[in-house]
Amino acid sequence: MEGPVGQKEKLQEFALVSVSDLASSSSESHSKPVVARFSDDSGLAELRFHKESESAAAINVDLRTAQIFKVSSVQSVCLTEGSDSTEEKTSYSRGVTVQFRNEEESRAFHCAFKQWKEEVLEGKPLPNGTISATKSKFDDKIEASSAKMYFHYYGQLLHQQNMLQDYVRTGTYYAAVIENRADFFGRVVVDVGAGSGILSLFAAQAGAKHVYAVEASEMAEYARKLIAGNPSLGQRITVIKGKVEEVELPEKADMLISEPMGTLLVNERMLESYVIARDRFLVPNGKMFPSLGRIHMAPFSDEYLFIEIANKALFWQQQNYYGVDLTPLYGSAFQGYFSQPVVDAFDPRLLVASPTYHVLDFTKSKEEDLYEIEIPLRFTASVGARVHGLACWFDVLFNGSTVQRWLTTAPGAPTTHWYQLRCVLAQPIYVMAGQEITGQLRMVAHNAQSYTLYLTLMAKMWGPGAEQGGIIQASSCKLDLKEPYYRMSQPQAYPLTQDQQSHPLINTQDIQIQSQDFEEAELMQHPSPNSGAQMNSMAENN
Numbered sequence: 195m196e197g198p199v200g201q202k203e204k205l206q207e208f209a210l211v212s213v214s215d216l217a218s219s220s221s222e223s224h225s226k227p228v229v230a231r232f233s234d235d236s237g238l239a240e241l242r243f244h245k246e247s248e249s250a251a252a253i254n255v256d257l258r259t260a261q262i263f264k265v266s267s268v269q270s271v272c273l274t275e276g277s278d279s280t281e282e283k284t285s286y287s288r289g290v291t292v293q294f295r296n297e298e299e300s301r302a303f304h305c306a307f308k309q310w311k312e313e314v315l316e317g318k319p320l321p322n323g324t325i326s327a328t329k330s331k332f333d334d335k336i337e338a339s340s341a342k343m344y345f346h347y348y349g350q351l352l353h354q355q356n357m358l359q360d361y362v363r364t365g366t367y368y369a370a371v372i373e374n375r376a377d378f379f380g381r382v383v384v385d386v387g388a389g390s391g392i393l394s395l396f397a398a399q400a401g402a403k404h405v406y407a408v409e410a411s412e413m414a415e416y417a418r419k420l421i422a423g424n425p426s427l428g429q430r431i432t433v434i435k436g437k438v439e440e441v442e443l444p445e446k447a448d449m450l451i452s453e454p455m456g457t458l459l460v461n462e463r464m465l466e467s468y469v470i471a472r473d474r475f476l477v478p479n480g481k482m483f484p485s486l487g488r489i490h491m492a493p494f495s496d497e498y499l500f501i502e503i504a505n506k507a508l509f510w511q512q513q514n515y516y517g518v519d520l521t522p523l524y525g526s527a528f529q530g531y532f533s534q535p536v537v538d539a540f541d542p543r544l545l546v547a548s549p550t551y552h553v554l555d556f557t558k559s560k561e562e563d564l565y566e567i568e569i570p571l572r573f574t575a576s577v578g579a580r581v582h583g584l585a586c587w588f589d590v591l592f593n594g595s596t597v598q599r600w601l602t603t604a605p606g607a608p609t610t611h612w613y614q615l616r617c618v619l620a621q622p623i624y625v626m627a628g629q630e631i632t633g634q635l636r637m638v639a640h641n642a643q644s645y646t647l648y649l650t651l652m653a654k655m656w657g658p659g660a661e662q663g664g665i666i667q668a669s670s671c672k673l674d675l676k677e678p679y680y681r682m683s684q685p686q687a688y689p690l691t692q693d694q695q696s697h698p699l700i701n702t703q704d705i706q707i708q709s710q711d712f713e714e715a716e717l718m719q720h721p722s723p724n725s726g727a728q729m730n731s732m733a734e735n736n
């Protein structure tokens with residue numbers, strides 16, 4: 195045994211009685227002693243079984259995927275994923291039976307095996323496009339079942355198509371890239387979560403020197419196909435299948451391009467992957483497309499929506515449902531319906547105050563900043579109304595050196611597949627025109643790639659008692675962003691109340707609509723692909 199683990203030239207050797215490759219049934223044994231050698235001198239952490247002083251006919255095991263099982267006190271089986279080099283796609287499991295000289299050596303070997311996996315591989319740089327650690331930051335914070343469903347969803351062409359067919363989204367990306375050729379020309383670009391590879395192809399069209407398209411789902415294979423089918427661009431694009439938290443790239447990037455936005459900007463928690471990619475791949479002062487996002491918020495009044503939600507729970511008020519009293523569950527059902535944020539396109543005239551916004555700067559935010567986001571709220575009601583909750587939407591900025599362009603999901607702007615989001619209070623509050631509405635929106639990330647939302651809205655004392663500063667109404671709710679209620683309908687022509695007609699609601703200029711180059715977008719009837727609820731219901735259906 196030589197070269198203790200942890201030193202620069204890492205190497206460890208064991209003498210064995212024999213090894214046999216289960217696939218070939220050939221056995222390496224006695225004539226010359228068999229050696230098991232852990233090494234990383236090729237840059238690849240591997241276990242190699244070979245005859246002493248003979249490297250030919252060695253059996254190589256990739257330690258990143260290898261597992262070892264004890265069959266007896268002196269015999270073990272080492273299983274690993276293998277790949278057939280002649281046919282890139284084929285992957286199969288490979289087994290090697292290892293015979294030790296005694297129990298003590300077996301124990302030492304197992305101990306070394308465990309150490310190599312845990313200590314040597316942890317954070318160790320590996321060759322381009324390979325996985326850098328057995329368990330990454332992504333795996334630490336995201337539930338495996340959520341990640342599996344998430345990448346399964348994005349692995350399907352139909353869901354990529356849904357995003358590609360959001361012409362406001364894809365058209366704004368295209369315009370932002372092509373109008374800012376100067377930012378791409380001759381530059382190295384990383385496409386973070388490349389999906390079909392569309393943004394990589396746009397970057398190549400704008401003259402990028404090379405684009406690394408990193409995609410964790412099975413979509414990476416389709417991206418390869420699409421890119422190969424566009425050879426004049428494709429020769430400057432490399433698709434790397436893996437998570438941005440784990441892959442290694444051969445060079446630093448001058449620029450990142452990505453579409454990491456989910457419902458309410460933060461759903462899916464992909465913004466965290468975007469800033470991790472920034473820290474891992476981007477040169478100092480490199481560009482990010484988009485570079486920042488804003489969450490916009492305003493209180494709204496929507497009697498129809500409120501009644502619709504409240505009515506859903508009425509089912510549980512039946513006292514004789516096939517002879518069963520359902521009322522014990524009414525309260526829980528009522529709460530359950532109000533814990534679902536509503537996703538739809540609403541008429542901006544439902545807003546009862548000018549919106550405010552919260553900025554997330556992707557060039558500066560730390561990953562941890564996105565774990566919990568607290569937004570203080572302060573509005574002045576422009577009309578007297580019953581406030582039913584908080585309406586939210588987002589926009590992102592492409593801060594090009596030639597043209598600055600915003601992609602907005604604002605109500606009243608051409609509809610995107612993100613629509614808008616509304617948090618509805620089970621207990622509405624009443625406000626008069628000119629009254630101040632305060633509160634807080636707190637978003638806490640959870641391990642199912644989404645957020646729990648805590649909303650509080652308060653209306654301060656109005657009239658003579660106001661100087662005392664007393665709060666007369668406060669209403670709170672807790673919602674799960676992963677479980678939205680999709681209420682996809684055409685924006686309704688809401689009849690204005692008399693009060694609303696005499697007071698113009700809000701200055702619609704306050705809602706920045708910057709993607710107006712596009713014709714009225716057709717309203718898409720499909721639910722957002724970025725929704726956990728849809729993924730869940732999809733999984734339930736399967």
Ligand SMILES: C[S@@+](CC[C@H](N)C(=O)[O-])C[C@H]1O[C@@H](n2cnc3c(N)ncnc32)[C@H](O)[C@@H]1O
Pocket residue numbers: 332344345348349357358386387388389390391392393408409410411413436437438439452453454455464467
């Ligand atoms: C919203 S889609 C955008 C796809 C494509 N860029 C586009 O604009 O059409 C996000 C993509 O990022 C991928 N993705 C999400 N998190 C990732 C991660 N940590 N590493 C690599 N890919 C990821 C998803 O599988 C999905 O294909």
